[in-house]
Amino acid sequence: MSFNSGAKNSGRSSLYLIGGVIGAGAIILFAYLMWYVAPEENMERVRVIAVTADGCIAETMDGFAVNIGSCDAEPDEYLVVPVDKKVRERAAMMNPTR
CATH class of the missing domain: 1.20.5 (Single alpha-helices involved in coiled-coils or other helix-helix interfaces)
Structure with missing residues (x-):
């Protein structure tokens, strides 16, 4: 047993x-x-390209569109805002032609 x-x-x-x-x-x-x-945020200079209900959409100097949240800027204004570096890296992986 x-x-x-x-x-x-x-x-x-x-x-x-x-x-x-x-x-x-x-x-x-x-x-x-x-x-x-x-998130891994860096302060960057961006150009506001649109103001929407979800926040301001801005373009970084290297051509990536990012939502920077609510702001009182007008389109074509430049701002210095925190931008998540990892979002840019993931966008570059999804669009390898850039």
């Missing part, structure tokens, strides 16, 4: 190992996603 208890312990330990690997993978994936979506 001691053969049965050895098989049960082996099955449990392999389940713990699989659960640990899945848990570690989930933690690593979560940490990577938090790093990927965390």
Whole structure:
């Protein structure tokens, strides 16, 4: 009868190992996603191209359109605002022709 208890312990330990690997993978994936979506803002000079209900749309000096939030500027005005660098990087990856 001691053969049965050895098989049960082996099955449990392999389940713990699989659960640990899945848990570690989930933690690593979560940490990577938090790093990927965390903003990295730089102050940049932008030109306002439109004022909408969702905020002002501006164009950076290198041609990327960004929403800078609510502002009281007119189109063709220049402002210095924080721009998320990672949004620009993701836009460049989605439009590789730039």
